[in-house]
Amino acid sequence: MVIPNIHEFEKPVVTVDIVIFSIIKGKLHILLVKRKEEPSKGEWALPGGFVKIQESLEEAAKRKLLEKTGVKDLYLEQLYTWGDVNRDSRGRVITVSYYALVNAQDKNMQLSDEGAKWTLVNTNLRLPFDHSKIVNYALKRLRWKFEYTPVAFSLLPKTFKLSELKGLYDTVFEKDFDKRNFIKKILSLKILEEAGKEESVANRPAKLYRAKENISPIIGIV
Amino acid sequence: MVIPNIHEFEKPVVTVDIVIFSIIKGKLHILLVKRKEEPSKGEWALPGGFVKIQESLEEAAKRKLLEKTGVKDLYLEQLYTWGDVNRDSRGRVITVSYYALVNAQDKNMQLSDEGAKWTLVNTNLRLPFDHSKIVNYALKRLRWKFEYTPVAFSLLPKTFKLSELKGLYDTVFEKDFDKRNFIKKILSLKILEEAGKEESVANRPAKLYRAKENISPIIGIV
DNA sequence: CCAAAAGTGTTGAAACTACACCCATGG
DNA sequence: CCATGGGTGTAGTTTCAACACTTTTGG
Numbered sequence: 001m002v003i004p005n006i007h008e009f010e011k012p013v014v015t016v017d018i019v020i021f022s023i024i025k026g027k028l029h030i031l032l033v034k035r036k037e038e039p040s041k042g043e044w045a046l047p048g049g050f051v052k053i054q055e056s057l058e059e060a061a062k063r064k065l066l067e068k069t070g071v072k073d074l075y076l077e078q079l080y081t082w083g084d085v086n087r088d089s090r091g092r093v094i095t096v097s098y099y100a101l102v103n104a105q106d107k108n109m110q111l112s113d114e115g116a117k118w119t120l121v122n123t124n125l126r127l128p129f130d131h132s133k134i135v136n137y138a139l140k141r142l143r144w145k146f147e148y149t150p151v152a153f154s155l156l157p158k159t160f161k162l163s164e165l166k167g168l169y170d171t172v173f174e175k176d177f178d179k180r181n182f183i184k185k186i187l188s189l190k191i192l193e194e195a196g197k198e199e200s201v202a203n204r205p206a207k208l209y210r211a212k213e214n215i216s217p218i219i220g221i222v
Numbered sequence: 223m224v225i226p227n228i229h230e231f232e233k234p235v236v237t238v239d240i241v242i243f244s245i246i247k248g249k250l251h252i253l254l255v256k257r258k259e260e261p262s263k264g265e266w267a268l269p270g271g272f273v274k275i276q277e278s279l280e281e282a283a284k285r286k287l288l289e290k291t292g293v294k295d296l297y298l299e300q301l302y303t304w305g306d307v308n309r310d311s312r313g314r315v316i317t318v319s320y321y322a323l324v325n326a327q328d329k330n331m332q333l334s335d336e337g338a339k340w341t342l343v344n345t346n347l348r349l350p351f352d353h354s355k356i357v358n359y360a361l362k363r364l365r366w367k368f369e370y371t372p373v374a375f376s377l378l379p380k381t382f383k384l385s386e387l388k389g390l391y392d393t394v395f396e397k398d399f400d401k402r403n404f405i406k407k408i409l410s411l412k413i414l415e416e417a418g419k420e421e422s423v424a425n426r427p428a429k430l431y432r433a434k435e436n437i438s439p440i441i442g443i444v
Numbered sequence: 445c446c447a448a449a450a451g452t453g454t455t456g457a458a459a460c461t462a463c464a465c466c467c468a469t470g471g
Numbered sequence: 472c473c474a475t476g477g478g479t480g481t482a483g484t485t486t487c488a489a490c491a492c493t494t495t496t497g498g
Contacts, residue, residue, distance in 0.1 A: 011234070011236070011275075014233065014236065014305075051305070051316075053314050054314075056305050057316070081318050083273070083279030094279070094318075096305065163476075163477075181461070181462085183479090185459095198477095201469075201470080201475090202471070203468075203469055203470075203474075204468035204475080204476065204477045205469070205477080206477055385449075400488075402452070406452095407487090422497080423448090424447080424449090424496070424497045425447075425448040425450075425497075426450045426451080426495035427449095429451090
Protein backbone atom coordinates (compact mmCIF):
# COMPACT_ATOMS: atom_id res chain seq x y z
CA MET A 1 0.00 0.00 0.00
CA VAL A 2 1.21 3.46 -0.89
CA ILE A 3 1.16 5.80 2.06
CA PRO A 4 1.70 9.34 0.85
CA ASN A 5 3.85 11.35 3.14
CA ILE A 6 1.40 13.62 4.83
CA HIS A 7 4.17 14.82 7.03
CA GLU A 8 5.72 17.02 4.40
CA PHE A 9 3.46 19.87 5.41
CA GLU A 10 4.43 22.32 8.07
CA LYS A 11 2.17 21.41 10.96
CA PRO A 12 0.42 23.56 13.51
CA VAL A 13 0.57 22.81 17.21
CA VAL A 14 -2.67 21.54 18.72
CA THR A 15 -3.73 22.28 22.28
CA VAL A 16 -6.84 21.91 24.40
CA ASP A 17 -8.21 24.66 26.62
CA ILE A 18 -10.90 23.97 29.17
CA VAL A 19 -13.52 26.15 30.75
CA ILE A 20 -14.26 24.44 34.05
CA PHE A 21 -17.50 25.58 35.62
CA SER A 22 -18.52 25.05 39.19
CA ILE A 23 -20.89 26.56 41.70
CA ILE A 24 -19.19 28.14 44.68
CA LYS A 25 -21.40 29.65 47.35
CA GLY A 26 -24.29 29.54 44.93
CA LYS A 27 -22.51 31.48 42.22
CA LEU A 28 -21.11 30.35 38.90
CA HIS A 29 -17.30 30.25 38.82
CA ILE A 30 -14.63 29.11 36.41
CA LEU A 31 -11.19 27.79 37.18
CA LEU A 32 -8.21 29.88 36.11
CA VAL A 33 -4.53 28.99 36.38
CA LYS A 34 -1.52 31.22 36.61
CA ARG A 35 0.62 30.82 33.52
CA LYS A 36 4.09 29.54 34.28
CA GLU A 37 5.56 30.35 30.89
CA GLU A 38 5.67 33.04 28.29
CA PRO A 39 3.68 34.41 26.69
CA SER A 40 1.57 36.08 29.34
CA LYS A 41 3.63 34.52 32.13
CA GLY A 42 2.06 35.17 35.52
CA GLU A 43 -1.34 36.05 34.11
CA TRP A 44 -4.48 34.08 34.90
CA ALA A 45 -5.69 32.03 31.96
CA LEU A 46 -7.72 28.96 31.09
CA PRO A 47 -6.12 25.64 31.98
CA GLY A 48 -4.92 23.76 28.94
CA GLY A 49 -1.99 22.17 27.25
CA PHE A 50 -0.63 20.25 24.32
CA VAL A 51 -2.34 17.26 22.85
CA LYS A 52 0.01 14.30 22.88
CA ILE A 53 0.46 12.38 19.71
CA GLN A 54 -0.96 9.22 21.26
CA GLU A 55 -4.02 10.59 23.03
CA SER A 56 -7.37 11.71 21.66
CA LEU A 57 -8.56 15.27 22.15
CA GLU A 58 -10.96 14.19 24.85
CA GLU A 59 -8.25 12.24 26.63
CA ALA A 60 -6.07 15.33 26.61
CA ALA A 61 -8.89 17.39 28.09
CA LYS A 62 -9.56 14.77 30.77
CA ARG A 63 -5.90 14.56 31.65
CA LYS A 64 -5.74 18.32 32.19
CA LEU A 65 -8.91 18.24 34.24
CA LEU A 66 -7.60 15.54 36.50
CA GLU A 67 -4.32 17.43 36.94
CA LYS A 68 -6.03 20.67 37.87
CA THR A 69 -9.00 19.52 39.93
CA GLY A 70 -8.44 15.91 40.99
CA VAL A 71 -11.89 15.07 39.62
CA LYS A 72 -12.40 12.23 37.19
CA ASP A 73 -16.05 11.74 36.42
CA LEU A 74 -17.68 14.85 35.21
CA TYR A 75 -19.52 16.39 32.37
CA LEU A 76 -17.19 17.27 29.52
CA GLU A 77 -18.16 18.58 26.12
CA GLN A 78 -16.28 19.98 23.18
CA LEU A 79 -17.01 23.63 22.47
CA TYR A 80 -15.27 24.98 19.44
CA THR A 81 -11.90 24.98 17.73
CA TRP A 82 -10.05 28.26 17.46
CA GLY A 83 -7.61 28.49 14.62
CA ASP A 84 -6.76 32.05 13.73
CA VAL A 85 -3.24 32.32 12.46
CA ASN A 86 -2.02 34.81 15.04
CA ARG A 87 -3.88 33.78 18.16
CA ASP A 88 -0.65 32.73 19.89
CA SER A 89 2.60 34.66 19.65
CA ARG A 90 4.67 31.47 19.76
CA GLY A 91 3.54 30.37 16.33
CA ARG A 92 0.66 28.55 14.79
CA VAL A 93 -1.37 27.09 17.62
CA ILE A 94 -4.84 25.65 17.09
CA THR A 95 -6.80 25.06 20.25
CA VAL A 96 -9.75 22.78 20.74
CA SER A 97 -11.82 24.18 23.58
CA TYR A 98 -13.91 22.15 26.00
CA TYR A 99 -16.09 22.98 28.91
CA ALA A 100 -16.61 20.88 32.00
CA LEU A 101 -19.06 20.93 34.87
CA VAL A 102 -17.76 19.92 38.25
CA ASN A 103 -19.61 19.54 41.46
CA ALA A 104 -17.69 21.59 43.99
CA GLN A 105 -18.84 19.27 46.80
CA ASP A 106 -17.10 16.35 45.12
CA LYS A 107 -14.85 14.84 47.76
CA ASN A 108 -12.06 14.23 45.25
CA MET A 109 -12.05 17.85 44.31
CA GLN A 110 -8.94 19.74 45.21
CA LEU A 111 -7.11 22.34 43.31
CA SER A 112 -3.69 21.13 42.32
CA ASP A 113 -1.69 24.01 43.70
CA GLU A 114 -1.45 27.66 44.51
CA GLY A 115 -1.46 28.48 40.83
CA ALA A 116 -5.17 27.83 40.46
CA LYS A 117 -8.25 29.74 41.61
CA TRP A 118 -11.98 29.91 41.15
CA THR A 119 -13.19 33.16 39.62
CA LEU A 120 -16.69 34.53 39.49
CA VAL A 121 -17.93 34.43 35.93
CA ASN A 122 -18.75 37.66 34.27
CA THR A 123 -18.63 38.65 30.67
CA ASN A 124 -15.94 41.27 31.22
CA LEU A 125 -13.15 38.96 32.27
CA ARG A 126 -9.90 40.06 30.68
CA LEU A 127 -7.85 37.02 29.83
CA PRO A 128 -4.80 36.49 27.62
CA PHE A 129 -4.94 34.98 24.10
CA ASP A 130 -8.51 34.63 22.92
CA HIS A 131 -9.53 33.14 26.24
CA SER A 132 -12.15 35.81 26.94
CA LYS A 133 -13.89 34.86 23.72
CA ILE A 134 -13.75 31.23 24.69
CA VAL A 135 -15.29 31.90 28.09
CA ASN A 136 -18.12 33.92 26.58
CA TYR A 137 -18.74 31.17 24.09
CA ALA A 138 -18.77 28.58 26.87
CA LEU A 139 -21.27 30.63 28.81
CA LYS A 140 -23.60 30.79 25.84
CA ARG A 141 -23.35 27.07 25.33
CA LEU A 142 -23.90 26.42 29.02
CA ARG A 143 -27.10 28.43 28.95
CA TRP A 144 -28.30 26.63 25.91
CA LYS A 145 -27.56 23.29 27.54
CA PHE A 146 -29.37 24.29 30.68
CA GLU A 147 -32.37 25.34 28.67
CA TYR A 148 -32.68 22.22 26.61
CA THR A 149 -30.98 19.41 28.47
CA PRO A 150 -30.81 18.06 32.01
CA VAL A 151 -27.18 18.98 32.39
CA ALA A 152 -27.70 21.04 35.53
CA PHE A 153 -27.47 17.99 37.76
CA SER A 154 -23.76 17.72 36.99
CA LEU A 155 -23.23 20.83 39.08
CA LEU A 156 -25.17 19.58 42.07
CA PRO A 157 -24.63 16.83 44.62
CA LYS A 158 -26.50 13.57 44.01
CA THR A 159 -29.49 14.66 46.03
CA PHE A 160 -30.60 18.24 46.22
CA LYS A 161 -33.50 20.50 47.09
CA LEU A 162 -35.61 22.08 44.37
CA SER A 163 -34.63 25.46 45.73
CA GLU A 164 -30.99 24.60 45.03
CA LEU A 165 -31.87 23.63 41.48
CA LYS A 166 -33.80 26.83 40.99
CA GLY A 167 -30.91 28.82 42.48
CA LEU A 168 -28.63 27.25 39.91
CA TYR A 169 -30.90 28.28 37.06
CA ASP A 170 -31.19 31.74 38.56
CA THR A 171 -27.42 32.12 38.59
CA VAL A 172 -26.81 30.71 35.15
CA PHE A 173 -29.46 32.88 33.51
CA GLU A 174 -29.05 35.87 35.83
CA LYS A 175 -32.78 35.83 36.44
CA ASP A 176 -35.11 35.12 39.29
CA PHE A 177 -37.44 32.41 38.11
CA ASP A 178 -40.85 32.13 39.69
CA LYS A 179 -40.67 29.45 42.37
CA ARG A 180 -44.06 27.90 41.69
CA ASN A 181 -43.76 27.86 37.92
CA PHE A 182 -40.24 26.51 38.09
CA ILE A 183 -41.19 23.62 40.34
CA LYS A 184 -44.27 22.86 38.28
CA LYS A 185 -42.22 22.74 35.11
CA ILE A 186 -39.40 20.61 36.50
CA LEU A 187 -41.73 18.09 38.10
CA SER A 188 -43.82 17.84 34.93
CA LEU A 189 -40.72 16.65 33.10
CA LYS A 190 -40.64 13.55 35.30
CA ILE A 191 -36.88 13.44 35.37
CA LEU A 192 -36.62 13.66 39.16
CA GLU A 193 -37.44 11.20 41.88
CA GLU A 194 -37.83 11.87 45.57
CA ALA A 195 -34.91 11.02 47.80
CA GLY A 196 -35.92 11.72 51.35
CA LYS A 197 -35.88 14.89 53.38
CA GLU A 198 -33.45 17.38 54.72
CA GLU A 199 -32.53 16.86 58.36
CA SER A 200 -31.98 19.09 61.33
CA VAL A 201 -32.40 22.47 59.75
CA ALA A 202 -33.81 25.43 61.54
CA ASN A 203 -36.87 25.60 59.34
CA ARG A 204 -39.27 23.38 57.52
CA PRO A 205 -37.12 20.60 56.00
CA ALA A 206 -37.10 20.42 52.22
CA LYS A 207 -37.78 17.32 50.18
CA LEU A 208 -34.69 16.01 48.47
CA TYR A 209 -34.65 14.84 44.88
CA ARG A 210 -32.27 13.04 42.61
CA ALA A 211 -32.14 12.82 38.82
CA LYS A 212 -33.52 9.58 37.41
CA GLU A 213 -31.01 7.30 35.77
CA ASN A 214 -31.92 7.40 32.11
CA ILE A 215 -33.18 10.85 31.45
CA SER A 216 -33.45 11.95 27.87
CA PRO A 217 -31.04 14.64 26.76
CA ILE A 218 -33.54 17.20 25.47
CA ILE A 219 -36.02 18.75 27.83
CA GLY A 220 -36.72 22.43 27.25
CA ILE A 221 -36.81 24.01 30.65
CA VAL A 222 -36.83 27.73 30.37
CA MET B 223 11.35 37.87 25.29
CA VAL B 224 11.75 34.18 25.92
CA ILE B 225 9.89 32.10 23.42
CA PRO B 226 9.80 28.50 24.60
CA ASN B 227 10.19 26.05 21.82
CA ILE B 228 6.72 24.66 21.45
CA HIS B 229 7.87 22.84 18.38
CA GLU B 230 9.65 20.11 20.28
CA PHE B 231 6.44 18.11 20.48
CA GLU B 232 5.47 15.65 17.81
CA LYS B 233 2.62 17.34 16.04
CA PRO B 234 -0.57 15.98 14.53
CA VAL B 235 -1.70 16.89 11.04
CA VAL B 236 -4.75 19.16 10.89
CA THR B 237 -7.29 18.98 8.09
CA VAL B 238 -10.73 20.40 7.39
CA ASP B 239 -13.63 18.32 6.07
CA ILE B 240 -16.78 19.94 4.78
CA VAL B 241 -20.33 18.74 4.52
CA ILE B 242 -21.77 20.81 1.69
CA PHE B 243 -25.57 20.79 1.63
CA SER B 244 -27.70 21.84 -1.27
CA ILE B 245 -31.22 21.27 -2.51
CA ILE B 246 -31.40 19.48 -5.82
CA LYS B 247 -34.84 18.86 -7.31
CA GLY B 248 -36.35 19.66 -3.95
CA LYS B 249 -34.28 17.11 -2.04
CA LEU B 250 -31.41 17.54 0.36
CA HIS B 251 -28.06 16.49 -1.09
CA ILE B 252 -24.44 16.62 -0.03
CA LEU B 253 -21.36 16.89 -2.18
CA LEU B 254 -18.97 13.98 -2.28
CA VAL B 255 -15.61 13.75 -4.07
CA LYS B 256 -13.77 10.74 -5.33
CA ARG B 257 -10.54 10.28 -3.40
CA LYS B 258 -7.46 10.52 -5.56
CA GLU B 259 -5.08 9.10 -3.01
CA GLU B 260 -4.73 6.34 -0.51
CA PRO B 261 -6.21 5.52 1.86
CA SER B 262 -9.62 4.71 0.36
CA LYS B 263 -8.47 5.78 -3.09
CA GLY B 264 -11.39 5.82 -5.52
CA GLU B 265 -14.05 5.92 -2.82
CA TRP B 266 -16.49 8.78 -2.39
CA ALA B 267 -15.76 10.90 0.65
CA LEU B 268 -16.25 14.37 2.08
CA PRO B 269 -14.25 17.12 0.41
CA GLY B 270 -11.43 18.36 2.59
CA GLY B 271 -7.74 18.91 2.87
CA PHE B 272 -4.82 20.14 4.88
CA VAL B 273 -4.84 23.41 6.72
CA LYS B 274 -1.94 25.53 5.55
CA ILE B 275 0.31 27.03 8.14
CA GLN B 276 -0.62 30.55 7.12
CA GLU B 277 -4.37 30.27 6.81
CA SER B 278 -7.08 30.09 9.46
CA LEU B 279 -9.35 27.08 9.72
CA GLU B 280 -12.18 28.99 8.15
CA GLU B 281 -9.99 30.16 5.31
CA ALA B 282 -9.00 26.58 4.65
CA ALA B 283 -12.65 25.55 4.55
CA LYS B 284 -13.53 28.42 2.22
CA ARG B 285 -10.65 27.60 -0.08
CA LYS B 286 -11.84 24.00 -0.38
CA LEU B 287 -15.39 25.14 -1.00
CA LEU B 288 -14.35 27.48 -3.77
CA GLU B 289 -12.25 24.75 -5.37
CA LYS B 290 -15.06 22.23 -5.31
CA THR B 291 -18.12 24.33 -6.09
CA GLY B 292 -16.99 27.69 -7.50
CA VAL B 293 -19.18 29.41 -4.91
CA LYS B 294 -17.80 32.11 -2.67
CA ASP B 295 -20.52 33.60 -0.53
CA LEU B 296 -22.36 31.03 1.42
CA TYR B 297 -23.27 29.94 4.85
CA LEU B 298 -20.37 28.22 6.58
CA GLU B 299 -20.25 27.02 10.15
CA GLN B 300 -17.87 24.93 12.17
CA LEU B 301 -19.30 21.64 13.34
CA TYR B 302 -16.95 19.64 15.49
CA THR B 303 -13.36 18.53 15.72
CA TRP B 304 -12.62 14.85 15.43
CA GLY B 305 -9.43 13.73 17.04
CA ASP B 306 -9.40 10.02 17.75
CA VAL B 307 -5.91 8.67 17.52
CA ASN B 308 -6.63 6.09 14.84
CA ARG B 309 -9.18 7.81 12.66
CA ASP B 310 -6.75 7.97 9.71
CA SER B 311 -4.42 5.16 8.78
CA ARG B 312 -1.72 7.57 7.64
CA GLY B 313 -1.00 8.74 11.15
CA ARG B 314 -2.35 11.25 13.60
CA VAL B 315 -4.81 13.43 11.72
CA ILE B 316 -7.17 15.77 13.50
CA THR B 317 -9.97 17.11 11.35
CA VAL B 318 -12.05 20.18 11.96
CA SER B 319 -15.40 19.64 10.28
CA TYR B 320 -17.58 22.35 8.78
CA TYR B 321 -20.89 22.41 7.05
CA ALA B 322 -21.94 24.76 4.30
CA LEU B 323 -25.23 25.64 2.66
CA VAL B 324 -25.15 26.43 -1.01
CA ASN B 325 -27.94 27.55 -3.22
CA ALA B 326 -27.92 25.19 -6.17
CA GLN B 327 -29.35 27.94 -8.39
CA ASP B 328 -26.29 30.08 -7.76
CA LYS B 329 -24.96 31.03 -11.16
CA ASN B 330 -21.36 30.62 -10.05
CA MET B 331 -22.04 27.09 -8.97
CA GLN B 332 -20.28 24.46 -10.92
CA LEU B 333 -18.69 21.29 -9.75
CA SER B 334 -14.97 21.38 -10.28
CA ASP B 335 -14.61 18.13 -12.15
CA GLU B 336 -15.81 14.64 -12.79
CA GLY B 337 -14.56 13.62 -9.35
CA ALA B 338 -17.47 15.29 -7.58
CA LYS B 339 -21.15 14.48 -7.30
CA TRP B 340 -24.26 15.39 -5.39
CA THR B 341 -25.65 12.56 -3.31
CA LEU B 342 -29.05 12.27 -1.71
CA VAL B 343 -28.68 12.49 2.05
CA ASN B 344 -29.66 9.52 4.08
CA THR B 345 -28.41 8.30 7.38
CA ASN B 346 -27.07 5.06 5.95
CA LEU B 347 -24.37 6.53 3.74
CA ARG B 348 -21.27 4.40 3.97
CA LEU B 349 -18.25 6.66 3.76
CA PRO B 350 -14.57 6.13 4.54
CA PHE B 351 -12.82 7.37 7.72
CA ASP B 352 -15.36 8.68 10.22
CA HIS B 353 -17.13 10.63 7.49
CA SER B 354 -20.48 8.89 8.05
CA LYS B 355 -20.43 10.08 11.64
CA ILE B 356 -19.61 13.58 10.47
CA VAL B 357 -22.50 13.62 8.01
CA ASN B 358 -24.96 12.44 10.65
CA TYR B 359 -23.69 15.06 13.01
CA ALA B 360 -24.06 17.73 10.32
CA LEU B 361 -27.61 16.64 9.66
CA LYS B 362 -28.48 16.97 13.33
CA ARG B 363 -26.97 20.42 13.46
CA LEU B 364 -28.72 21.44 10.27
CA ARG B 365 -32.08 20.47 11.74
CA TRP B 366 -31.38 22.35 14.88
CA LYS B 367 -30.39 25.42 12.89
CA PHE B 368 -33.52 25.20 10.81
CA GLU B 369 -35.62 24.94 13.90
CA TYR B 370 -34.16 27.88 15.74
CA THR B 371 -32.58 30.19 13.21
CA PRO B 372 -33.43 31.66 9.84
CA VAL B 373 -30.70 29.75 8.08
CA ALA B 374 -33.03 28.15 5.55
CA PHE B 375 -32.81 31.15 3.25
CA SER B 376 -29.21 30.25 2.44
CA LEU B 377 -30.51 27.28 0.49
CA LEU B 378 -33.04 29.28 -1.53
CA PRO B 379 -32.76 31.92 -4.23
CA LYS B 380 -33.15 35.54 -3.09
CA THR B 381 -36.89 35.51 -3.66
CA PHE B 382 -39.00 32.44 -3.19
CA LYS B 383 -42.52 31.19 -2.69
CA LEU B 384 -43.72 30.11 0.73
CA SER B 385 -44.44 26.69 -0.72
CA GLU B 386 -40.75 26.40 -1.59
CA LEU B 387 -39.78 27.33 1.93
CA LYS B 388 -42.21 24.80 3.35
CA GLY B 389 -40.91 22.18 0.92
CA LEU B 390 -37.43 22.81 2.26
CA TYR B 391 -38.54 22.29 5.84
CA ASP B 392 -40.43 19.18 4.76
CA THR B 393 -37.27 17.72 3.25
CA VAL B 394 -34.95 18.63 6.05
CA PHE B 395 -37.23 17.22 8.74
CA GLU B 396 -38.69 14.42 6.64
CA LYS B 397 -42.16 15.59 7.58
CA ASP B 398 -45.11 17.16 5.87
CA PHE B 399 -45.84 20.34 7.75
CA ASP B 400 -49.36 21.72 7.69
CA LYS B 401 -49.48 24.41 5.03
CA ARG B 402 -51.69 26.84 6.92
CA ASN B 403 -49.92 26.51 10.24
CA PHE B 404 -46.53 26.80 8.60
CA ILE B 405 -47.41 29.99 6.75
CA LYS B 406 -49.04 31.47 9.83
CA LYS B 407 -45.95 30.73 11.91
CA ILE B 408 -43.44 32.05 9.37
CA LEU B 409 -45.34 35.26 8.72
CA SER B 410 -45.82 35.87 12.45
CA LEU B 411 -42.04 35.95 12.81
CA LYS B 412 -41.93 39.05 10.58
CA ILE B 413 -38.67 38.05 9.01
CA LEU B 414 -40.01 38.04 5.46
CA GLU B 415 -41.08 40.83 3.17
CA GLU B 416 -43.12 40.59 0.00
CA ALA B 417 -41.22 40.71 -3.27
CA GLY B 418 -43.73 40.58 -6.10
CA LYS B 419 -45.45 37.69 -7.77
CA GLU B 420 -44.62 34.71 -9.84
CA GLU B 421 -45.15 35.21 -13.56
CA SER B 422 -46.55 33.13 -16.36
CA VAL B 423 -47.25 29.93 -14.55
CA ALA B 424 -50.08 27.63 -15.48
CA ASN B 425 -51.91 28.20 -12.22
CA ARG B 426 -52.59 30.85 -9.70
CA PRO B 427 -49.30 32.76 -9.35
CA ALA B 428 -47.70 32.70 -5.91
CA LYS B 429 -46.55 35.71 -3.95
CA LEU B 430 -42.78 35.92 -3.71
CA TYR B 431 -40.96 36.77 -0.51
CA ARG B 432 -37.45 37.64 0.51
CA ALA B 433 -35.74 37.53 3.91
CA LYS B 434 -35.41 40.92 5.58
CA GLU B 435 -31.90 42.25 5.98
CA ASN B 436 -31.28 42.17 9.69
CA ILE B 437 -33.12 39.22 11.03
CA SER B 438 -32.22 37.99 14.47
CA PRO B 439 -30.49 34.66 14.67
CA ILE B 440 -32.92 32.87 16.98
CA ILE B 441 -36.48 32.33 15.90
CA GLY B 442 -37.99 28.99 16.83
CA ILE B 443 -39.80 27.81 13.76
CA VAL B 444 -40.91 24.25 14.16
C1' DC C 445 -64.16 24.31 -18.33
C1' DC C 446 -60.30 21.83 -16.56
C1' DA C 447 -55.97 21.12 -14.10
C1' DA C 448 -52.77 22.82 -10.93
C1' DA C 449 -51.11 25.14 -7.19
C1' DA C 450 -52.21 29.26 -4.04
C1' DG C 451 -54.52 31.13 -0.42
C1' DT C 452 -57.27 31.46 3.72
C1' DG C 453 -59.95 30.84 9.63
C1' DT C 454 -61.72 28.52 13.44
C1' DT C 455 -61.82 25.73 17.40
C1' DG C 456 -60.15 22.92 21.27
C1' DA C 457 -56.01 21.62 23.85
C1' DA C 458 -51.83 22.59 25.97
C1' DA C 459 -48.36 25.49 27.84
C1' DC C 460 -47.06 29.72 29.98
C1' DT C 461 -47.30 33.81 33.12
C1' DA C 462 -48.38 36.30 37.06
C1' DC C 463 -49.38 36.26 41.58
C1' DA C 464 -49.80 35.55 47.79
C1' DC C 465 -50.48 32.92 51.59
C1' DC C 466 -49.92 29.06 54.97
C1' DC C 467 -46.68 25.30 56.85
C1' DA C 468 -42.99 22.86 59.46
C1' DT C 469 -39.06 23.11 62.10
C1' DG C 470 -35.40 24.63 65.65
C1' DG C 471 -34.15 27.80 68.82
C1' DC D 472 -43.73 32.57 69.55
C1' DC D 473 -40.55 33.95 66.15
C1' DA D 474 -37.55 33.56 62.19
C1' DT D 475 -36.50 30.95 58.26
C1' DG D 476 -37.15 28.77 54.20
C1' DG D 477 -40.64 25.17 52.17
C1' DG D 478 -44.64 24.27 49.89
C1' DT D 479 -48.89 24.95 47.23
C1' DG D 480 -53.37 26.63 43.12
C1' DT D 481 -55.87 29.44 39.94
C1' DA D 482 -57.16 32.32 36.15
C1' DG D 483 -56.10 34.82 31.95
C1' DT D 484 -53.21 34.65 27.84
C1' DT D 485 -50.69 32.79 24.32
C1' DT D 486 -49.27 29.21 21.43
C1' DC D 487 -50.09 24.97 18.95
C1' DA D 488 -52.44 21.33 16.17
C1' DA D 489 -55.96 19.70 13.41
C1' DC D 490 -58.69 20.35 9.69
C1' DA D 491 -61.23 21.58 3.91
C1' DC D 492 -62.77 24.58 0.74
C1' DT D 493 -62.39 28.52 -2.59
C1' DT D 494 -59.41 31.33 -5.82
C1' DT D 495 -56.52 32.41 -9.70
C1' DT D 496 -54.27 31.47 -13.73
C1' DG D 497 -52.96 29.19 -18.43
C1' DG D 498 -54.17 26.02 -21.69
